[in-house]
């Protein structure tokens with residue numbers, strides 16, 4: 001599997017199913033440079049993700065649940081990524 005197809009697969013998976021099941025915990029994407037991407041950016045920036053060079057900030061390598069970080073922000077759009085347990 002290429003970097004691009006893996007990256008796109010993870011992003012598509014996240015924009016289609018942004019909450020972990022079971023439990024409904026909010027998911028976000030992690031890029032290879034350690035940035036967080038919210039589900040909205042995974043959808044809106046699909047083309048960038050699909051054509052990542054691998055080190056341009058759009059290489060999605062994993063998805064994760066935001067358990068309790070109330071200050072976790074998307075590194076692209078700056079919006080807050082919901083957390084499972086933190087207030088607000």
Ligand SMILES: [Zn+2]
Pocket residue numbers: 037038039040041042074075076077078079
């Ligand atoms: Zn975002």
